[in-house]
Amino acid sequence: MNIFDKYLDKIKKILLDLSKNGDLILPDKLDGITTEIPPVKFNSDISTNVAMVLSKANNKPPIDLAVTLVEAIKKDDNLIDDISIIKPGFINIKFKPIFWTNFIEEIIKNSKTFGVNLKEKKNNYLVEFVSANPTGPLHVGHCRGAILGDVITNVLLFNKHKVTKEYYVNDYGNQIINFTKSVYYRIREIIYKEPFPKDNDDLYPGDYLIDFAQNIIDSNKKIDFNDYEKISEELTTLSIEEALKLIKSNLNILGINHDNFISEKKLVKNQEVEKVIDYLQKKAFVYKGTIKAPEGENNEKWVEREQLLFKSTDFGDDKDRALQKSDGAWTYFASDVAYHKNKLDRKFDYLINILGADHAGYIKRISSSVDALSGEKNKLICKVSQLVKLIKENKPFKMSKRKGDYITVDDLIKEVGKDATRFIMLNRSSDVELDFDFDSVKEKSKDNPLYYVQYCYARISSVFRHLNKDLNLDIKLDNYKFEYSNDEIKILKKISEWPKCIDSASSKLEPHRIPVYLYELASEFHSYWNLGKQQPEKRFINDQKSISPNKLIFLKAISNVIKSGMDIVGVDTPDKM
RNA sequence: GCGCCUGUAGCUCAACUGGAUAGAGCGCUUGGCUACGGACCAGGAGGUUCUGGGUUCGACUCCUAGCAGGCGCACCA
Structure with missing residues (x-):
């Protein structure tokens, strides 16, 4: 029940009728016509810009057109109390109280779908998010993007789209080799009491690797850890498993669960990279150059060499890659690129990163x-989450990877809680x-x-509790005809x-x-x-310790919306606080 | 040097795909609780939306030229 859409449709229908009679000239598209929330001071419920949009095509002042349109809108609509025409040519509609009685009745009847856009085409989305390197725990920097991706997913799901949540595991390349070596040094530290080489910048210094090492030793008694070359492959797998276990538990306390974890290493092993490069070569998007x-100034170290390049400049990039x-x-x-080919092959309508x-x-x-692989534009949508500036005791708190003093998701959640983290991180535009x-x-x-x-929801729960009623049960609407103030x-x-x-x-x-x-x-509540x-x-519970049905439904309507919204955000709505 | 993001009240930010007299919170200030939960509410002060041009009925929003801050810019992932 979107009253703005409903009246927009109605207005568009009126326009078509008027144009059939030759009373009105319509532009090619009706896209610019909207129904909006009027500013509070006009004391009206819906406004539309239709008269101003049509003014040019009809070569008439908006106010004149508005007069005709107002007559047509008012006709056959006994729910409208008043329509006014304001300055540049806005048409403002004010409803009778009975309109709102009907409205609340309808949203209570359809509480499961209230807010869902039932008219739009439903798509199948793939959302890739987090995808942090499997070399250690998630830290605060990962948090915002993780929550953003999760809640974008929730919004799309609420709107009845299909969504798959995916994590791309970068378990291939140099960093993984360094990571595995680091674990190995920690193992030697434990077994042979050899000190960890702290001055080697390529290694991962974090203490969490000691836990990884210990876990690997404990559950793999048969492995001889003496010779790195012999066990490096197996140790790589075990180390990544440890890291992923930790990452998954971090995601879990944030309330995030991915549907898939896709391994980069597997893509490479399955020759998917060769295949996709072959494919692009045939289309002449790949060349040696x-x-x-x-x-810039400091490019003395630059070494030019011939290598395999992708022609991203064909698509607006500033250099080939x-x-x-x-x-x-x-x-x-x-x-x-191979991974994205893999995504495309799975036939999603849109990919979101x-x-x-x-x-x-x-x-x-x-x-x-x-673009090159799909031959389409806008198949891939990228959302960027900007930096989070941590503030403690009114001072910016800088994390340093070198010192290893970064705040992990675990620390964060222990200190401020999952719900507060999610809500605050979402309360601003990601841009x-x-x-x-922290404080x-x-x-x-x-x-x-x-x-x-949450306090709003708790107050509503409290009223229901006092009345011995269950807020979660549906309410019957028998004999329901009240007017609201x-x-x-x-x-x-x-x-x-x-x-x-x-x-x-x-x-x-x-x-x-x-x-x-x-x-x-x-706030309004x-x-x-x-x-x-x-x-x-205005009190909900009256002197007889009961509640009138219209107030009960009123509360129910508010709590339904709060609940759906908080569910999307992924935070609790406690009955008591 | 180039690319992306940002610039709105003292501070932190909204502003519904171009709408009307730009809105909230914090802070400042004046009030309101024997009450269904005061973890709350009502009022006041506070603005050249970074600057200059342009597009149009209309610009915080779009275009353009600048200024300022952030992030990034090799074969790391």
């Missing part, structure tokens, strides 16, 4: 490869840097929007915006709109709640 040094290293191994990019800000420069080349202030996120007060929204309609109007919120969050992949909306809805202090008739 050299890359020129960039214009290397596919093969000098030792003959594939570059990360090459196997990623969630990347961190430090990988934004990678987008052009990978989307070029997808802006985020200040994550205020931990605070259980008005400084923390999570608790503000202006204060209640104000909240119902907010509820009517929920489908619009979902629509834009889903179509633009901007989930931050949901926490922002929930905060606004909660708290206002209403406080009215009860002065006006007893």
Whole structure:
């Protein structure tokens, strides 16, 4: 039940009728015509810009057109209280209270689908996110992208799309060799008491490797760890398993579960890289050539060499990209192209990649490869999550990989909790840097929007509890015909915006709109709640310790929306706090 | 040098694919609890939306030229 869509359809129908009679000239497209939420001060419920959009084609001032249109809209609609025409040519519609009675009745009847866009075409999406290297635990830097990907998925699922969540495991290449060696040194440290070579910059210094080493020793008693060359392959597998186990548990405490983990190593082993390069070569997107040094100052070390290149410049990239290293191994990019071919072969409508800000420069080349492979544009959508600035005691907190003093997801969740982390990380557009202030996120007060929204739900639960009613049960609507007051309609109007919120969050992949909306809805509710202090008739529980059916349904409608929204965000809605 | 992101109230950020007199929280300030949960509410002050051009009925939003901050720019992944 999207009242904005409903009235937009109605207006478009009126336009078509009027144009058939020759009373109106329509432009080629009706896309520019919208129904919107009018600013509060106009005291109206829906507004439309139709008169202004049609003004040019008809060579008439918007106000004149509006007069005709208003007559047509008013006709046969007994739910409209008033229509006004405002300044440049907006048409503002104000509904009678009965409109809102019908509205709430309908959303209570269809509570499972309220907010879902049932008209749009449903797609099959693949969302790739996190994909952190399997060499250690997730840290705070991974967190925002992880949550972004998870909630984008939730929004799409809520809107009845099909979604697969995928993690690409980079278990191939030099870093894995270094990682395995590091584990090996830790094993020697444990078994042979040899000190770990701390000054070797290629190695991973983190203490978590001691746990990995110990676990591997404990569960592989038969292995002779003396000769690295003999066991390196097996140790690589075991080390990656350890890392993945840790990463999965980190994701788990964040409330994230991927459907698939795809191994880069397997793609390489299965010759998928050769196949995709063959394919691109046939299409003349791959050639042997050299890359020129960039214009910048410090390129003395630049070595030009002939190598296998992908012609990403054909698709708008600023240089072609290397596919093969000098030792003959594939570059990360090459196997990623193979991975994207693999994705395309699985016939998704859209591929979505969630990347961190430090990988934004990678987008052009990978989307070029997808364009080349699919022959389509916009098959791949990349979302970038900007940096998180950590703030502790009012000071920026810098993490350093070298010192190994980065904050892990485990630390973070232990300190501030899963729900607060998810809500705060989502409360801003992914395009802006985020200040994550440990102290205020931990605070259980008005400084923390999570608790503000949860408090709204808890208050509603409390009313139901006092009445011995179950908030989770459906409510019957027998003999239900009440009118709501202006204060209640104000909240119902907010509820009517929920489908619009979902629509834009889903179509633009901007989930931050949901926490922002929930905060606004909660705010309206708290206002209403406080009215009860002065006006007893605004209280939910009356002197006879019961509640009127319209208020009960009213509460139910609010809590339904809060609950769906919080479910999408992936946080709890406790009954008591 | 190039690419991407950002620039809105003192601070942190919204603004519904170009809509109306740009909105919230924090902070400052004036009030409100014997109450269904005060983890709350009502009011006030606070703005040349970084700058200059352009597009049009209309620009925080689009184009263009700058300025400032962040991220990235080899065969690391």
